[in-house]
Amino acid sequence: MSGWVRALRVPSTRKRLLVTLGAVLMFRLGQNLPLPGVDGPVGPGGLLDLVTGGGLRAPAVLALGVVPLYAARVLTSVLTVLVPRMRALKAYEDREGGSAVGRFTRYLTVGLGALGGVAVVVAADAGRLFPDGVAAVACMTAGTALTLRLAEWIGDRGLGAGMSLLFLTQVAAVLPGQAYAAGGVPALAVVPAVALVVVLAVVTARQAKRNVPVQRAKRMMGRWPHPTDTVHIPIRFDQAGYNPMVWASLAVFVPAWVWDLGGPWYLAAAFVAVVLGMYLCALRVLDPEKVAGDLRRQGGFVPGIEPGRPTAAYLGHVRARMAWWNGLYSGVIVLLPMVALAVLGIGARDPLNAPGILVAAGLSMIVSRDVAQQVESSFLEERYAAFLR
Incomplete structure (x- = not known):
């Protein structure tokens, strides 16, 4: 029995590596999972394929990749500078601690994922928005939430920064084919x-x-x-x-x-x-x-x-x-x-x-x-x- 216990005691570095590999594998699987109700490529390709991991070439559930995550972070930074209430809240959290700005960024990420899903559905087939379009938007919104959770999971329990690692994953998956x-x-x-x-x-x-x-x-x-x-x-x-x-x-x-x-x-x-x-x-x-x-x-x-x-x-x-x-x-x-x-x-x-x-x-x-x-x-x-x- 002690041998089994020793075998289950995996070092923390190995655990982090396994968590990272699992999150990356799930992310790439979602970027190749077909989006229901949407057929055909969306967008001109090239640089757009690179920043979305090829998810828009044949629209997938995680077609937007990490784009909503980065966009939400940039918008939050801009609002923190321009809006006095956001600036005061950020200063208070830096001094006393808190997570209100982080929660706002998460909600904004999911909202941007929903807007991106609407844009993809309209660009793919503007004549069929219901019910296939609604299902596609719901899937892409859930996919954005999953990408956000995977990035946070890597940052908390894996190796490296979650968004950067997932971004590098989708770039590495597309760049050789483009070359x-x-x-x-x-x-x-x-x-x-x-x-x-x-x-x-x-x-x-x-x-x-x-x-x-x-x-x-x-x-x-x-x-x-x-x-x-x-x-x-x-x-x-x-x-x-x-x-x-x-x-x-x-x-x-x-x-x-x-x-x-x-x-x-x-x-x-x-x-x-x-x-x-x-x-x-x-x-x-x-x-x-x-x-x-x-x-x-x-x-x-x-x-x-x-x-x-x-x-x-x-x-x-x-x-x-x-x-x-x-x-x-x-x-x-x-x-x-x-x-x-x-x-x-x-x-x-x-x-x-x-x-x-x-x-x-x-x-x-x-x-x-x-x-x-x-x-x-x-x-x-x-x-x-x-x-x-």
């Missing part, structure tokens, strides 16, 4: 190589930073002088992060897809959009005036720079210079998949596109980082479980 349909076997070899180069370039940029030295004035602690110490203000090279790069490339890709544009002008427009987008987003990360004011109140100063406005001007100059270089660096990164697709003869109207490759690379970085951190913390909990008890 083969657009460029055949050469595309299957080029796309992973380009995505790997993008990941390496972004990780290298995230590790780079400029340390601005700061010295503190000599202080008296009782009757004894406290010696000066030197600290640093780290200004990261990748100040804006990865998302502005994807959104800027997507803003150029959509008009190119609508009017079937390409060539050098398309590459130049994408490069300029990414450079400007990364630069403008980086300017919102660090506030030189606030940092200079905090240094002055704490008795710190940058060697060779006067405290106050000269320090703020110096920090602003360093921030702007690093933002420009990061913008140029990010523009080159975005050009890599675009040039690779152009060499393969893949245009804007083909299923495979540069924003899709950037999304896949970004999701791979996010998921791998979250899973690695969670596995490491789980191993530490297992190692010190006896002491914690």
